[in-house]
Amino acid sequence: MYYNFFRKDESEKIFSKLYRTVAWKQETTSLYSRQISLPRLTAWYGDEGRAYTYSKIKMEPQPWIPILKSIKLQIEEISNEVFNSVLLNLYRDGKDSISWHSDDEPELGKNPVIASVSFGGNRRFMFRHKYKKELKFNIELNRGSLLLMKGETQHFWQHQIPKTNKVIQPRINLTFRKII
Numbered sequence: 182m183y184y185n186f187f188r189k190d191e192s193e194k195i196f197s198k199l200y201r202t203v204a205w206k207q208e209t210t211s212l213y214s215r216q217i218s219l220p221r222l223t224a225w226y227g228d229e230g231r232a233y234t235y236s237k238i239k240m241e242p243q244p245w246i247p248i249l250k251s252i253k254l255q256i257e258e259i260s261n262e263v264f265n266s267v268l269l270n271l272y273r274d275g276k277d278s279i280s281w282h283s284d285d286e287p288e289l290g291k292n293p294v295i296a297s298v299s300f301g302g303n304r305r306f307m308f309r310h311k312y313k314k315e316l317k318f319n320i321e322l323n324r325g326s327l328l329l330m331k332g333e334t335q336h337f338w339q340h341q342i343p344k345t346n347k348v349i350q351p352r353i354n355l356t357f358r359k360i361i
């Protein structure tokens with residue numbers, strides 16, 4: 182975990198650039214045979230031909246844009262990994278969220294490395310163990326932070342960003358992934 186991977190001024194610039202230039206979409210998913218809107222906006226960028234199924238949504242990636250390429254290079258350098266796609270989430274306010282899940286889609290392979298970077302408002306990122314539900318911990322993901330999840334993390338742990346009543350700034354999160 183790197184709390185200040187990007188400096189404050191740099192993070193603010195990146196936030197506004199992403200906010201303005203990313204092709205944000207309101208996706209829907211099916212729940213008990215009804216269509217419901219995801220409580221956040223999303224976007225998917227990556228190398229051509231790397232389709233990804235997420236929350237039952239099949240996403241074709243958009244081609245890389247310079248800002249995303251530049252973040253990707255910096256993250257590849259520090260993590261010593263190579264990523265070929267990125268999922269972006271925009272949490273417009275405290276009502277936007279992502280519920281408990283593991284990033285364990287088969288396209289990610291057995292022990293995926295996922296690099297998560299955040300810009301904008303702080304949000305609480307919660308982990309809980311899949312089988313021992315009393316095992317849990319939280320991390321504040323502040324602007325400019327980089328969190329690496331790897332090894333067996335996705336086998337044993339779920340994570341979420343809960344809704345909050347606090348007044349908070351919009352937040353953008355990027356998870357760089359390797360689709361096999």
Ligand SMILES: O=C(O)CCC(=O)C(=O)O
Nearest residue numbers: 268270279284342354356
């Ligand atoms: O917004 C975050 O920090 C987490 C996003 C996430 O877990 C996901 O997109 O799979």
Ligand SMILES: [Fe+2]
Nearest residue numbers: 282283284340
């Ligand atoms: Fe996730």
